[in-house]
Amino acid sequence: MAGVQLPAGWTLEEIRDVSGNRESVALDTDRVVALVGGPGEGERLHPEIVLGFHGLRLVKPVNDEDWCMGSPMAVSTAGAPTTTSTRRFGL
Numbered sequence: 001m002a003g004v005q006l007p008a009g010w011t012l013e014e015i016r017d018v019s020g021n022r023e024s025v026a027l028d029t030d031r032v033v034a035l036v037g038g039p040g041e042g043e044r045l046h047p048e049i050v051l052g053f054h055g056l057r058l059v060k061p062v063n064d065e066d067w068c069m070g071s072p073m074a075v076s077t078a079g080a081p082t083t084t085s086t087r088r089f090g091l
Contacts, residue, residue, distance in 0.1 A: 003029035005049050007060070015051065024053035033059050035068070 004026045006012060016024045027050040035043045045068065049060040052072070059068045 005029065006051075007049055015053075019053045021053040024051060026050070027052050027057070033057075033061070033068070033070075036070075 006015070006026050012024065012026060015026075016022050029047040029050055031047065031050065033045040033047050033050075035041060035045065045059060045061040045064075047059045048062045049058075051058040055071075057070055057072050059070070060066075061068070
């Protein structure tokens with residue numbers, strides 16, 4: 001997958017160690033990500049990095065230092081994988 005990236009300076013093994021989830025994965029960024037349930041409701045984010053672990057998605061938008069955490073959905077109406085984010089935070 002060409003759209004799979006890890007945070008700078010991190011390996012997948014380090015992410016798995018820190019998260020405590022041996023099944024953590026880096027996911028393709030070709031997906032729809034939208035904010036729901038708070039400020040910015042409905043805002044579409046353009047993911048630079050998408051990580052999956054513990055049944056959640058952690059998304060870093062392009063040109064933004066904040067990360068968003070949310071739930072995966074099967075697919076969008078456009079046919080792309082979808083993540084809805086309910087929380088935005090800086091790391």
